Every structure is written in structure tokens, then in C-alpha cells.
Amino acid sequence: MTQTVSRREFLKLGAATGAALAVGQFIPPRVSHAARAAGYLNADGDGYVPSMCEMCVWRCGLIAKVKDGRVVKLDGNPDHPHSRGKLCPRGQSGLMNTYDPDRVLTPLIRAGQRGEGLFRKASWDEALDIVAQNMLKIKEKYGAEAMVFSSTHNLSQVQFENLLYAFGSPNYGTQRSLCFNAMIVANLMTYGMEEPARIYDDDLQYILLTGRNLFEAISTSETSDLSHAIDRGAKVVYLDPRYTKTASKASEWLPIKPGNDLAFHLALLHIIIGETLYDQDFVAKNTTGFDALKNEVARYTPEWAAPLTGIPAETIIRIAHEFAAAAPHALAHNGWRTSNFVNSFHTQRAISILNALVGNWGVVLTGAAGEESSGVLGVPPQPAYPRVSAARLDGVPWKYPVVPLKLGVFQELRDNIVSGDPYQAHGWFISRQNPIMSLPDRTKTLEAFGKMDFIATVDIVLNDTAWFSDVVLPEASYLERYDPLLPVGDKAFIRQPVIEPQGEAKSALWIYKQLGERLGLGDYFQYADEEDYIRQQLAPLGLTLEAVKTKGYADAPETPHPEEASEPEWTTPSGKIELYSDTLARMGFSGVPTWEEPPQPAEGQFYLLTGKVATGTQFGTQNNQLLHKYSDEPQLWMNTQTADALGLETDDWVEVTSEVGQLHTRLLATQAIRPDCVYMTPGYGHLSKGLKTAFGIGASDSAVHVTHTDPISGGQALSQTFVTVKKA
Ligand SMILES: Nc1nc2c(c(=O)[nH]1)N[C@H]1C(S)=C(S)[C@@H](COP(=O)(O)OP(=O)(O)OC[C@H]3O[C@@H](n4cnc5c(=O)[nH]c(N)nc54)[C@H](O)[C@@H]3O)O[C@H]1N2
Ligand SMILES: Nc1nc2c(c(=O)[nH]1)N[C@H]1C(S)=C(S)[C@@H](COP(=O)(O)OP(=O)(O)OC[C@H]3O[C@@H](n4cnc5c(=O)[nH]c(N)nc54)[C@H](O)[C@@H]3O)O[C@H]1N2
Ligand code: SF4
Ligand SMILES: [Mo]
Numbered sequence: 001m002t003q004t005v006s007r008r009e010f011l012k013l014g015a016a017t018g019a020a021l022a023v024g025q026f027i028p029p030r031v032s033h034a035a036r037a038a039g040y041l042n043a044d045g046d047g048y049v050p051s052m053c054e055m056c057v058w059r060c061g062l063i064a065k066v067k068d069g070r071v072v073k074l075d076g077n078p079d080h081p082h083s084r085g086k087l088c089p090r091g092q093s094g095l096m097n098t099y100d101p102d103r104v105l106t107p108l109i110r111a112g113q114r115g116e117g118l119f120r121k122a123s124w125d126e127a128l129d130i131v132a133q134n135m136l137k138i139k140e141k142y143g144a145e146a147m148v149f150s151s152t153h154n155l156s157q158v159q160f161e162n163l164l165y166a167f168g169s170p171n172y173g174t175q176r177s178l179c180f181n182a183m184i185v186a187n188l189m190t191y192g193m194e195e196p197a198r199i200y201d202d203d204l205q206y207i208l209l210t211g212r213n214l215f216e217a218i219s220t221s222e223t224s225d226l227s228h229a230i231d232r233g234a235k236v237v238y239l240d241p242r243y244t245k246t247a248s249k250a251s252e253w254l255p256i257k258p259g260n261d262l263a264f265h266l267a268l269l270h271i272i273i274g275e276t277l278y279d280q281d282f283v284a285k286n287t288t289g290f291d292a293l294k295n296e297v298a299r300y301t302p303e304w305a306a307p308l309t310g311i312p313a314e315t316i317i318r319i320a321h322e323f324a325a326a327a328p329h330a331l332a333h334n335g336w337r338t339s340n341f342v343n344s345f346h347t348q349r350a351i352s353i354l355n356a357l358v359g360n361w362g363v364v365l366t367g368a369a370g371e372e373s374s375g376v377l378g379v380p381p382q383p384a385y386p387r388v389s390a391a392r393l394d395g396v397p398w399k400y401p402v403v404p405l406k407l408g409v410f411q412e413l414r415d416n417i418v419s420g421d422p423y424q425a426h427g428w429f430i431s432r433q434n435p436i437m438s439l440p441d442r443t444k445t446l447e448a449f450g451k452m453d454f455i456a457t458v459d460i461v462l463n464d465t466a467w468f469s470d471v472v473l474p475e476a477s478y479l480e481r482y483d484p485l486l487p488v489g490d491k492a493f494i495r496q497p498v499i500e501p502q503g504e505a506k507s508a509l510w511i512y513k514q515l516g517e518r519l520g521l522g523d524y525f526q527y528a529d530e531e532d533y534i535r536q537q538l539a540p541l542g543l544t545l546e547a548v549k550t551k552g553y554a555d556a557p558e559t560p561h562p563e564e565a566s567e568p569e570w571t572t573p574s575g576k577i578e579l580y581s582d583t584l585a586r587m588g589f590s591g592v593p594t595w596e597e598p599p600q601p602a603e604g605q606f607y608l609l610t611g612k613v614a615t616g617t618q619f620g621t622q623n624n625q626l627l628h629k630y631s632d633e634p635q636l637w638m639n640t641q642t643a644d645a646l647g648l649e650t651d652d653w654v655e656v657t658s659e660v661g662q663l664h665t666r667l668l669a670t671q672a673i674r675p676d677c678v679y680m681t682p683g684y685g686h687l688s689k690g691l692k693t694a695f696g697i698g699a700s701d702s703a704v705h706v707t708h709t710d711p712i713s714g715g716q717a718l719s720q721t722f723v724t725v726k727k728a
Contacts, residue, residue: 049066052486053074054495058221059486063077075092090218097478098477107474109127135167144169145169149430158379166516166519181409183348196361206329209246213246216612235326241674242677243673245614262596263595268354270298272357282356286576288578332354334348344717394412429455433465436687438702467688476507485556491553598720606722636679636680653665658723663704
């Protein structure tokens, strides 16, 4: 296994950061006016500036060391609950996100065919005028709904949403259905909350991780919580068809058959209910629908689950006993990217219910995905949004009745752009997202692009999506800009410019306001500039921007969460934890978690697995020269025995084929994967030649991923792509 850096290499990475400084002498200094005014930087432009990482959505607090107007080192901010003084390797390499030689530093306008990569530089005025004119033309000709907007979670997203809702389009694509819809919808249907406050404290004794690869798919604070729990002697049971870094640190690795996690969890429920191992008091007081659940799980014996999962019945029984004995300090982790199979919603419901049965409730969930609170921050004034009567192209709610509007079903939106059903979309405005790679079936996404009269993208480099766009608007990097304050717990953290933006790059707050004004929507952007925006956020707290900039955060007493009340108030229709959900039943779905057989590969086919590595984030960091230096060229993992049987060896070129596409890559024969699976690292095989470091490396799994959608949560089913592999 060569996919991630070892601990020794982590340290070497720190040394390499120093090496970048030597290269950095050729980078022109951009002393931040704001940081100098705030007194962080001396007259030479040297000093330390607190801000926030954006190498992934966890957004750790950082402290940037600045020398001669250049960023030379990034460290974790000890006051930030997401970093606690540490940054992961991606966070430490963040300065090459700013100093990437391929940064786009002026607006670009396409000068050749789409995808040809010919652009000309333009002024902001010209580029913004063209974007606004095209958007208005589309609105006039086809209605506002013909403009699609998409963006992945980021701090300026609130103003992106302002733009789209003020424009009047219902069509909004986010990463959520590609990521965690199954988990969020399951928690909403069970607890009425997206992420219930479960016990996740120093007494946690037993952790069941279902495909949550915390030592590679890193969220700094949650990853270190898991290390500490292991140090304390907590038992970790890890289910994954692959032997990942997390598997290597777990007490027990169960190489489960993909898609059958549901059978495993249903069998745990069977034992825990059948042998009355659950917390009877907690269940009686807080839940509804116990009898319906009991009736349903009566048939899911461990003997039934064993052949489905590949896990012996005795093991399932033992784990049920151990889990219940550790209660309430036993956690069945929902996972984060839970988009694996069309039955993932029921898997997630079963996991959520397992926690309820053992009374795991109410302490603190330090590891929650974001744990962001709305706090008591102010917002600029604005008028109400126009009423939108057009149906959403993503089928919410008309096809996906229990999927919340803000989650959406992005892959369905893309499919309906291609089909033109129920109407044809004509324009797409994208920010901080790479849908050409992050959506399954890249050919189909390109087909959707082909249906567009106009595409504009806001990015920092020419990513694959920008490469196929008509106008590219360069955002300032996260070390060069302000974003709205981020409330986390009882503090609100600031992102502030550590250096001035290079070239003509601008913050998203500036870009959306300029565009909004050109669209006649200026009333939705009532802030003079970025600092004024943040001052309006701080106004209710009576704090000055200067005070926040110095510490890196403001104390912002949060609105109490309902789950923190001493007597929990469940926000479900029944006011209880719903083991049986009437809402689901009324929509024609099973009210209790129920077995749904997942599709299986035919003879000669393999499950194609995907999953994160520690040295990359999604589809946006492969061009980072520091991370690149410590990433091996990705190879297709295949079990050694399977490879032998097929006459394949490590480093052989292989052809991987699914029903929608084909790719070529090198093979890695390894014991670290089930014989019926193969695995690829996502984020490689870029189409954009504007990414000079990343272009030409590896292949894109999105080129072969087949689009399947869980009918309840709307999550895509990424492990449900079956491929054949042969020597190329
Ligand atoms: N370094 C790094 N860290 C990240 C990110 C990143 O890109 N890079 N991204 C962040 C984001 S947005 C997210 S959502 C999280 C995702 O973090 P995780 O939830 O851990 O998700 P993945 O790494 O995508 O996949 C985890 C594992 O699921 C396994 N798997 C596939 N199919 C199945 C199945 O049917 N059953 C079981 N039990 N396992 C299966 C895969 O082999 C893989 O090892 O990571 C976050 N942290
Ligand atoms: N095959 C496969 N597909 C997957 C996954 C997988 O593991 N495998 N994971 C899924 C998951 S969990 C998720 S969350 C999604 C994520 O996929 P996306 O939602 O597409 O998000 P990213 O890949 O993080 O988007 C990265 C883009 O943001 C740009 N960017 C970086 N910094 C900035 C900035 O400061 N400003 C602007 N404007 N742009 C910036 C990058 O250059 C890049 O183009 O993918 C999903 N799809
Ligand atoms: S987990 Fe790593 S990449 Fe993500 S915000 Fe924290 S330091 Fe940055
Ligand atoms: Mo994600």
C-alpha cells in the first residue's frame, strides 16, 4: 500500500514547506494592507496572521507566518476547535494553493471551442458584463429557471445563494447528494436533527466505524479524537472492503461485502432487541415505534446476515454484546460520505437507531461535520426573494419527497439537463466546485455542458470545469481574501487576507456583489466591501472588526441547540426518536429500516470502490506542488490472488470498463482489498491542460462511474459501479 504518507514523511513535508520558501523568493511580495493596519506585520511585512484553512471543508483555524510579504509557513491555531493547534498535511501545504504557478489571475473569456483551452484575458468590467448579459438573456428568453447554479460548501455560499434566489432560479446543485444525503436524511427522519448530539467524549469505549476512514479522510479534530480514544484503549471495529490506514489502527477490521452493511446492522438490532440488551428506560421515554421495529428485525438473524456480509454469525453476535455492554459509551458512527448504494438510506437509519437503542445521547459531538452554529451574528438587510413557481430540475420534492430542498439531488439535476425534462436549462453558473469530475459519469456531465448556451465558473485555477466554461472569474485564494465570519460553537472565526490578492483576483463577496448589481439585484448585496460585511455581522455583538482580526475570532454566544437541553426535545413530528417513521410510510417507503438487496456484480465484474487519501482533497488539490511531491501516481488496487488468476502484476497497464466508460491505469496487486473489489483514488485524470502539475497523471474514476441514486435520500451510489479489468 503506497497511497498515503507515513508519519516520517509528514515531518519531511514540514521540511519541504521550508524548501518552498526558497522558491518563494521569486514570488512578488504582496504585503496585506489589512494585516499591517491591524498591527500583525512590521514595516518589512513580517509577522503572524490568524485565519482559516480552506484546503477542505473542515476549515481548521490557522496561523500564517508571513515574511517579506510572502506566506512561508502555516500552522494550526490552538484556539480553534477544529484544529486545536494542528493542521493536516493538506493544510500545511496550503501555501502552494496560493502560489500555484497555474493560478488564474485575471478574468478569462473563451476564445476557441469549448474544451479547447483557448482563452483571452479580460478586465473585470468586461467579464462581469458578459456574464450578466448572458444570464439576463437566458432569463428573458426561457425564464429564470433556465439558469442553473451550483457550488460546494464554502463560507461565501450565503451570498452565492442570495444571487440565485434573488435571480429567481430553483435550480441549485451542491455536493451534498454526492456526499452525505443518506446520513442527513436518515438522522432527520429519526431524530429530527441533521447531526444528533451523541456521546463522543473521553469515556467513549466502543466505536463502530462503517466505511469512515478517519485516518485518511481527515477532519483534524475528529481524527485526533479517534487517536486519543485508541490510546485510551477504546475498541474500534472498522467495516470496509479495503484495509485502509484506519483499518490498520482499528482493534478489528471486517472486510464486509460492499452494500451489505445494512444486513450487518439489521442483525445487530436483531440481537440487541431480541436479547433485551437495549436501554429500556431510554427507549420507553424517548422513542416511538419500538414494536414495529421489533417485528421487522425479528427476521434478520446473524445467520441470515453472515453469507450476505461475509462476517461470521458469531462475530456479529459478539459485537452486538460488546456494543450493548459499553452503552451508553458506544458509538455507531454514521460515516460522512455515505453515498455507496441504493440502500444507503436504510443503512444509515439502522445506524442511527442503534445509537438510540443503547441510549447514546446528549454529551457532545466534537466530531460533527462542521458543528457550525448560526450564533447571533448579523446579516446585511435585503428584500424578500421573488416567488418561484417552476419545478426543480433535480426532482425535489416531486420525485424525492423527503429530501430537504437545501440538500437536493445534483446528479438528477445533471440528468434532467441532458434530457430537457421537464424543461430545458440553458445557462450554468458555478463556483468552487468541479462537477465535471465530482459527478458520476463524466461523459454525461460533458453532455449537459453541451446543452448550455452559457457557462461561467469562479475558481482559482483552470480546473476541468473552468476549462469547459465560457467565462472564468478568478477568486482570490483563501490566504488572500476575507469571507463571512464562521460561527463554530461559542466563537465566530475570521478568514482575513494574510497577503494581498495576486494579480486581479477578487473575493467571492466582491464578485457576487458586482454581478448582483449588474443583474439589477443590488438590494441583495447591501455591503460596501468585505470589511463592511463583517462589521454588519459583528454589530449585534457590539464587537469591532479590529478586535476580531487580532485574536482571529470573536466570542459569539451561540443560540442554544435543542439537543443540549437537559430534557431532550426531539424535533420529529411525534416529538420522539422515530424508530418507525410515519412520514416515510406516508411517502410509500418502509417506516422502519428494512432489507433491500443491493445489486451485485456479474461474473467477471468487480465492485469499483473510491475513497479519500490523506494527501489530497476531492478534485481540487492535485495541482498543489507540495502535495504532488508526496503523492504516488495512483494505481488500481486489486487483490493479489485475483490478479494472479487474471495473469496481472503490479505496474501492468490495465483497461477498466463499466457500462458508461473506459479508462487505462496501472495495477497494484495487494492483499489490502477483498477479491471481489477494485479501488481507485479519486481526483486524478484531469482533462484540463491548464493544470500543468496534475495533467497527465492517473485516471478519473468519474469517467466510469455509473449514476445510481438512492430513491429515499437522493444520495448517489458510488460503490454500485461494476467494472471488468483486463490487461491493456
Ligand atoms: N484527506 C482528505 N480528507 C477528507 C476529504 C478529502 O478529500 N481528503 N474529504 C472530506 C469529505 S468532503 C468527506 S465527505 C469525508 C469522507 O470521508 P469518508 O466518509 O471516510 O469517505 P471516503 O474516504 O470517501 O470512503 C471511505 C471508505 O468507504 C469504503 N467503502 C466503499 N463502499 C463501501 C461499502 O459498501 N461499505 C463499507 N463499509 N465501506 C465502503 C471505501 O473503501 C473507503 O475506504 O472526508 C473528508 N476529509
Ligand atoms: N469518484 C468520486 N466522486 C466523488 C467523491 C469520491 O470520493 N469519488 N466524493 C464525493 C464527495 S464526498 C464530495 S464532498 C464531492 C466534492 O466535489 P466538489 O463538490 O466538486 O468539490 P471539490 O472537488 O472540493 O471542488 C474543488 C474545486 O474548487 C476549487 N477551489 C479551491 N479553492 C478555491 C477557492 O478558494 N475559491 C474558488 N472559487 N474555488 C476554489 C478547486 O480548484 C476545484 O476546482 O465529490 C463527490 N464525488
Ligand atoms: S482538515 Fe486539513 S485540509 Fe481540512 S481544514 Fe483542517 S488542516 Fe485544512
Ligand atoms: Mo464530502
